[in-house]
Amino acid sequence: MPQGKDTAEQSEFRAHCRSWLEANKPELPKLQLPQAAYEVMTDDHVVYLRDWQKKCYEAQLIATDVDKRYGGHGHSGFQQIASLEVRRAKVPYFINWIGLGMTVPTLLAHGTEEQKERYFPKIFSGEEIWCQGFSEPGAGSDLASLQTSAIRNGDNWVINGRKVWTSSAHFASHILLLTRTDKTTKHAGITYFVAAMDTNNGVSVRPIHKLTGESGFNEVTFDDTVLSDSMRVDEVGNGWKVAMSTLTSERGAGVGVGAVAGESSHSHIGQLIDLAKQTKRNGRPVWDDLVLRDRILKLMVRIEGSGQNTRRARVRALTGDPMRLPLQSKLTGTEIGQELHEVALSILGMRSSLYVGDENAVDDGKWPLAYMNTYTGTISGGSSEVQRNILGERVLGLPKTK
């Protein structure tokens, strides 16, 4: 069905997205998929999700508005429709979320023609999966302290150093890489590269195990890795500016080329209400507990408010600073998710300690698993404290933190 303000072409494209998704929504695989794309661990997950992404690309749901020269579909103003319909259809997420959500916007703004033509088509199809090598053991919130060195050697660069918390590196073929090319200055001494995850070129990956039992992120080391100068993005010493462009996309304010599908807070709140109705305490549904119902209601108000902000963000005249609302969304979205799962654990009471793999666990243990995973959202891509600093300083114009 067309949406209120669709043009005839948009309406036709929306109908295409809906009917294609309806006809092609994949069977859920026998293997249980992780709750989020950044937790993918097994080869079976990778094969299943890569295949799904490729089909969506071929159906024009990915790279919808990207120039045909770079493997896109060359439309204008259709990506938002495709992404919305993908989210609405509740289909599996796109495994190459870093490639689609970070590499493409970054290279569109700062990459060479050669880089765009070389990398984009395989990012869209999922043939080449990307990861993000920014954080280091001594450089997280203070990212500009990074020490991984890049030393020039003729037309090449030699890379040495260690990255940490690198999501998807265990199956990625390429990495967005921040390096230090000048030790005498902080931000202006950073240079940005793209690199292949080539074990024959000194790149090694070691998985890091999390509290949840999953290991979606890794430590990545570079030991005399040689990169050609054509892998450099933007000028030497301009890496901080390029990194800010990547982080803007990571935090939800960038140019999207494909939806990050998956369950929204709206669908979670529905499941939370069902859980409260089905769970009994002292012989009565937990839903009858007025204090708990009040918490759920307040959550619903916050979720609705956050959804309205997302809608407002699309109307430039209502937002003023274009970064204001998207930057808030990362903060509020992740904190709402955390609170929602805290409420779920209160509903389950003692049974919340029964985890994935326990046959008595409610909903196969998904609630305690999701609760622990919600802590990743308030850390990755910039912790909530850092997000608050950014909003205070850049959006509200408050004095800088020391």
Ligand SMILES: Cc1cc2nc3c(=O)[nH]c(=O)nc-3n(C[C@H](O)[C@H](O)[C@H](O)COP(=O)(O)OP(=O)(O)OC[C@H]3O[C@@H](n4cnc5c(N)ncnc54)[C@H](O)[C@@H]3O)c2cc1C
């Ligand atoms: C699930 C997950 C996936 C990740 N994936 C990737 C990835 O793919 N690639 C990548 O490069 N990185 C990744 N990260 C790393 C992430 O970006 C960092 O963890 C994050 O930036 C915080 O850095 P840190 O862990 O070093 O913590 P620290 O910077 O050491 O911070 C510790 C605490 O101090 C607080 N703090 C620090 N500075 C300030 C300040 N100025 N004001 C107020 N409070 C402050 C922080 O909020 C935090 O609570 C991932 C992290 C997680 C959890």
